[in-house]
Amino acid sequence: MYIKKITLENFRNYINQIIELEDGINIIYGNNAQGKTNIIESIFLCSLGKSFRTNKDKELINFENEEAKVTLEYKRSDREGVIKAELGDKKNFYINGVKQNKVSDIIGKVNVIIFTPDNIEIVKDGPQKRRKFLDMMISSLKPNYLHLLNTYNQALEQRNNYLKQIKFEGKKEEMLDIWDEQLSEFSLKIFEYRKKYIDKFSEKIDNIHKSITKSGKLEENLEIRYISNGKDKESFLEALNKSRKIDIKRGFTATGIHRDDFLIYINKRPVAIYGSQGQQRTTVLTLKLTELEIVKEEIGESPILLLDDFMSELDEKRRKSFIESIEENQVIITCTDDIENLNTKAKRIYVEARKMLILLPKEKRTRRKKWKNLNMSIMQNKYKY
Ligand code: ATP
Ligand code: MG
Numbered sequence: 001m002y003i004k005k006i007t008l009e010n011f012r013n014y015i016n017q018i019i020e021l022e023d024g025i026n027i028i029y030g031n032n033a034q035g036k037t038n039i040i041e042s043i044f045l046c047s048l049g050k051s052f053r054t055n056k057d058k059e060l061i062n063f064e065n066e067e068a069k070v071t072l073e074y075k076r077s078d079r080e081g082v083i084k085a086e087l088g089d090k091k092n093f094y095i096n097g098v099k100q101n102k103v104s105d106i107i108g109k110v111n112v113i114i115f116t117p118d119n120i121e122i123v124k125d126g127p128q129k130r131r132k133f134l135d136m137m138i139s140s141l142k143p144n145y146l147h148l149l150n151t152y153n154q155a156l157e158q159r160n161n162y163l164k165q166i167k168f169e170g171k172k173e174e175m176l177d178i179w180d181e182q183l184s185e186f187s188l189k190i191f192e193y194r195k196k197y198i199d200k201f202s203e204k205i206d207n208i209h210k211s212i213t214k215s216g217k218l219e220e221n222l223e224i225r226y227i228s229n230g231k232d233k234e235s236f237l238e239a240l241n242k243s244r245k246i247d248i249k250r251g252f253t254a255t256g257i258h259r260d261d262f263l264i265y266i267n268k269r270p271v272a273i274y275g276s277q278g279q280q281r282t283t284v285l286t287l288k289l290t291e292l293e294i295v296k297e298e299i300g301e302s303p304i305l306l307l308d309d310f311m312s313e314l315d316e317k318r319r320k321s322f323i324e325s326i327e328e329n330q331v332i333i334t335c336t337d338d339i340e341n342l343n344t345k346a347k348r349i350y351v352e353a354r355k356m357l358i359l360l361p362k363e364k365r366t367r368r369k370k371w372k373n374l375n376m377s378i379m380q381n382k383y384k385y
Contacts, residue, residue, distance in 0.1 A: 001303070002022075004074060005020050010064075011087075017356065020358075021347065024347070027347070029336065029338050033353075036308075041053060043332065049103035083106055093106045104146050107146065108299075115305065117312065134194060145193050148186060158179060160251065163248050167249070180241065183256060184230070184234075184236035185233060191260075194226060194257075194260060205290045206221060209286040224263070225265070240255060266283070302328045302329040304331075308334050311335050323343055345361050
């Protein structure tokens with residue numbers, strides 16, 4: 001699948017901008033703070049219904065305006081479509097002009113996988129980042145999962161409120177039984193999804209890791225293990241019962257699938273603790289490439305890769321082999337250098353605060369100069385050839 005065209009209206013620093021993309025490699029480059037990541041963010045918005053940088057949709061609307069629109073035209077193997085996001089007092093999505101009832105209705109139309117330097121957090125930081133990674137992937141494949149998570153979180157909030165009412169207002173403890181019953185039911189469903197996908201990771205991760213570290217001297221075995229405090233409804237219920245007294249004292253629920261984690265081991269040792277900087281980076285790349293494999297298998301075609309500043313993480317040799325490994329996908333890369341040598345067929349787009357210059361791929365280059373001037377003044381001094 002691939003994105004053909006993006007239209008941005010009052011989105012972040014873009015007032016009115018059309019960006020046409022190729023089914024292949026697209027390199028968006030320019031100095032810092034010009035709006036490269038904003039483009040990636042607009043794609044992500046139309047894919048998963050929200051930004052990957054903020055939970056506040058208001059931040060996506062141009063400072064000087066009240067409403068923003070993003071229109072994304074895409075093509076899959078069996079269909080073409082248009083997704084439109086409207087942000088203002090409310091957030092609305094349209095598929096082929098038809099307004100959708102829920103944000104989650106757009107999920108799965110355009111599948112993206114995002115690579116950013118922040119991905120290292122998945123390995124290094126606390127469980128929250130790993131849960132977010134896993135939840136985002138499963139949600140992108142199973143909109144029902146997102147709905148389930150939201151329902152769980154609502155029930156959890158209600159339980160937490162009730163815990164405080166027991167403590168401060170002397171409400172009856174037995175009432176908690178209702179929440180515990182509900183929470184353990186949802187927990188089991190969420191657990192089953194997570195387990196299924198962790199098992200998929202487990203199946204593939206070691207081979208993918210070996211393929212990207214093939215030049216390494218030491219044989220490394222990569223393993224992933226799911227950590228949850230239950231495995232069936234009874235065990236989730238039991239865990240809640242056990243921590244009830246402490247929960248009342250603290251005013252929040254200390255146990256449940258909102259505390260789940262997964263750990264990664266290299267040669268049986270947790271990579272977060274014992275892994276070198278390089279091993280941690282490679283582990284993240286392995287995780288993302290495994291995600292790519294799983295998504296591809298599930299949807300039956302190649303998802304779109306968004307590499308936000310990710311190339312700066314890799315040296316020249318790794319960049320090349322990475323790009324070769326994702327040849328089938330549409331890839332949208334942002335970077336500060338012109339990494340034209342990466343691939344001579346790549347489409348290059350130079351961005352300078354809302355101005356854009358489309359450069360012909362090296363292969364097709366003639367003396368002809370092609371400008372795509374939409375919202376912009378001319379940037380002759382930036383002209384590269
Ligand atoms: P870097 O190379 O540093 O990552 P970038 O090109 O990816 O930079 P972006 O994050 O895409 O930069 O865009 C940042 C620019 O967008 C900043 O100049 C910022 O002030 C501007 N910006 C962010 N939000 C808004 C908004 N709501 N309205 C107008 N401008 C905005
Ligand atoms: Mg950026």
